[in-house]
Structures are given as C-alpha cells and as structure tokens.
Amino acid sequence: MRILVANPNTTEAVTAKLMAAGAAVADPRTVLVPMTAHRGVPYIATRADAVIGGAVALEMLAEAHTTVDAAIIAAFGDPGLGGARELFDIPVVGMAEAAMLSACMLGRSFAIVTFSGGLVPWYNECLDWNGLRGRCAGIFALQGAFRDIADVQSEKEGALVELAAKVVIDHAADVVILAGAPLSGLAQTIRDRVPVPLVDGIQAAVKQAEALVALKPAKATTGTFRRPAAKICTGIPDALKARFERTDG
Template sequence: MKILLLNPNTSADVTDLLLAVGQQVAAPGTTLVPVTASRGVPYIATRAEAQIGGAIALEMLAEHHDHVDAAIIAAFGDPGLLGARELFDIPVVGMAEAAMLSACMLGRRFAIVTFARALGPWYHECVAMHGLEHRCAGIRMLDGTFGSISSVQEEKEALLVELANRAVEEDEADVVILAGAPLAGLAAKVRDRIPVPVVDQIAAAVKQAEALVALKPRKAIAGTFRRPEPKPTLGMEGPLADRIEHRTRLPNGAIHSEVMA
C-alpha cells in the first residue's frame, strides 16, 4: 500500500516531521510517499492561504494520484479536500477531518489546541465544513509569536499543554487535538500531562487512509462527489488540466481522451 503524504506548504522540515510520525504508526507493508509543495507559503494560517494551498494540493494530487492507493492532505484545515474527492478516484483523507472523526470515537466533545491565533477562523470554518460544530468544545490558540515553524512545538510545548488542560477544565472537552502540521508527534510526548485522550492528527490520518484502502470503496458515479464532466481549460497546463479535461498523456506523448474511450 502506498499513501501519498501531501504537504501543501513549502516547509520541507514539516514534511520530514509528518513522515517520521506517520511511519511510527503505519502498518507493515504501508509506504508513505512524502511530497512538499514547490510554491506557496511556509505554513497555511489564513483563509486566503488556504485557498492558495488547496489549488496547489490539487495540482500535486493530479501529478501523483496514479502512483498511490490513497492520499493525505497533510495540513490541518484540509485545503482542497472536497475538490480532491470530486476529481480523483483514490481515497483522499484530510488531516483535520481524520483527527476530528477519531476524537468523536473517543469522547462526546473534542477541543482543538493550536499554536497561533491566526489559525482560529480557518479552523472554525473547517469544523463547520465537516458538520462537527456540535461535537467541538472549542478552539484554543496561543497568543504571541514563535521563532521557527519547524521548532514551534518544542518552543511552545508547556503553553500548549496548559491550553489543553484549560480546554478540559473550562470547556469540558473529552478529547484534545493538538492541531497544525508542525505539532505532529507532540501528542505522544505530552499525553501523560493531559487527563483525557490526545489525538495525533497525522497518526489518525495514516490509519484512516489505510482503513479506506482496505475497504476498497468504488468511485462515486452519482451523488455530489462524482467526477465532474470534462470541461475545457484556458491558461492551465499539466496534469491538473488533463484531469479536468478528462485526457491522459501516454508515454509516447500522445493524448488519449478518456471521454472517447
């Protein structure tokens, strides 16, 4: 089983962290294929950046989907997730959705704890996008700046644990999610300092991707996630344009129309 680990941010250090944590929980025979965005921002923190990151995620999926069994969009907030499920035939897992659904199996209400206040509005909208507002006890965010995105979890560990405990005590959260790709792996480090289950976002995503591959779901040909009809593109090139226009480029360079097949 090959699972694409797609980081729509440009921080290769964060991709390395996600890969290391994901490999710790991956089943024997599962290979994680890491890919980092070649353009964009170091980490997605706003609605505008999420729109940009979502488009980049679709481009990355278009390039790699034929070579893997499933994909993980490894940015909490799930940029591009719903569009990816329309366009592509493989299971596509969002890191935020995977963490939240796992949390729902461990308690009635979960809290999201993250490292920057700018992330709050986007994360609130992500919760709503997945229809989980009534299961979310709240979102807690740190104030202030941090030195480096690749070391933010070490720099802010004590404060994040404090926020998590406040979510349990004041918001009555049954489960805590430490959210944001740079916090991958932190749950295992601090689990004994928080009195409720703590979900690691990338671990949840890897296990859910494995489960979906094992279930062998068919691609929808009806309903709202069926693949859209072919449409001409203007000013777009490469695999994403091919996917939208329903065409395949053969090894000899010839273009094969999927519609006519």
C-alpha cells in the same frame, strides 16, 4: 499499500515531522510517500493561504495519484479536500477531518488546541464544513509570536500542555486535538501530561487512509462527489489540466 502525504505548504521540515509521526503508527506494509509543495506559502494560516494551498494540493494529487492507493492532504484545515474527492478516484483523507472523526470515537466532545490565534477563523470554517460543531467544545490557541515554524512545537510545548489541560477543566472536553502540521508527533510526547486522550492529525489520517484502502470503496458515479464533466482549462499544470479535461484515460 502506498499513501501520499501531500504537504501543501513549502516547508520541508514540516513534511519531515509529518512523515516521522505518520510512520510511528503506520502498518509495516504501508509506504508513506512524502510530497512538499513547490510553490505557495511556508505554512497555511489564513483563508487566503488555504485557497492557494488547495490549488497546490490538487496539482500535487494530479501528479502522483496514479502511483498511490490513497492520499492525505497534510495540512490541518484540509485545503482542497472537497475538490480532490471530486477529481480523483483514490480515497483522499483530510488531516483535520480524520482528527475530528477519530476524536468522536474517543469521547462525546473534543477541543482543538493550536499554536497560533491566526489559525482559529479558518479552523472554525473547517469544523462547520465537517458538520461537527455540536461535538466541539471550542478552538483554543496560544497568543503571541513564535520564532520558527519548523521548531514551534518544541518552543511552545509547555504552553500547549498548559492550554490543553486548562481546556479539559474549563470546557469539559473529553478529547483534545493538537492541530497544525507543525505539531505532528507532539501528542505522543506529551500524552502523559494531559488528562484526556490526545489526537494527532497526521496519525489519525494515516490510519483512516489505511482503513479506506482496505475497504476498497468504489468511486462515486453520481451524487455530489462524482467526477465533474470535462472542462477546458488554461494555464494550469499538464497533469491537472488532463484531469479536468478528461484526457488522462
């Protein structure tokens, strides 16, 4: 099967981390197809960033959806996920959603640990969108600046381990999610230094996407995720315009 890994920010180095972490757990028969946003922000950290990222994610899926069996919106917080599920016929998995659902299979409560306090408000809204507030022990972030988004996981590794371990003790978290695409792959590196299971967002998303493809779900023709009725659009890329206007066959 072919799974699109759509990174809706513009940092190629983050896409490389996503691909390496995803490939480490993918079935040997799975082909991961990388795609990096050609416009937008270097990394998504705020609600405003997420609005831009969501629009870009829809453009990316419109361009590639006929060539893949499933897609991953590869930014923690899942910008554009609901809209993507309306518009496209293939399974679309959000990285945050996959991480949280996987964490629920490993323990009663999970904590989300990330590298920047600026991400917390957006992640809180993502938590509520998924209806998992009651399973979450909290969202915890490092404070202070970092040098480079591409190297933040190596720069902050020790501090992230310390924070994760503290959260487990202080908040009785059964599972810890390492949140943010720039942290992709870190869970496997530090798994023996935190006393509960760690969940990596892209790795959870790859396995969830593989499962959904194998299940062969039908596209909804009724309900809230049915494809919307045709609507004329202006000023958007041709592939996405055709999807909205239902001129793509």
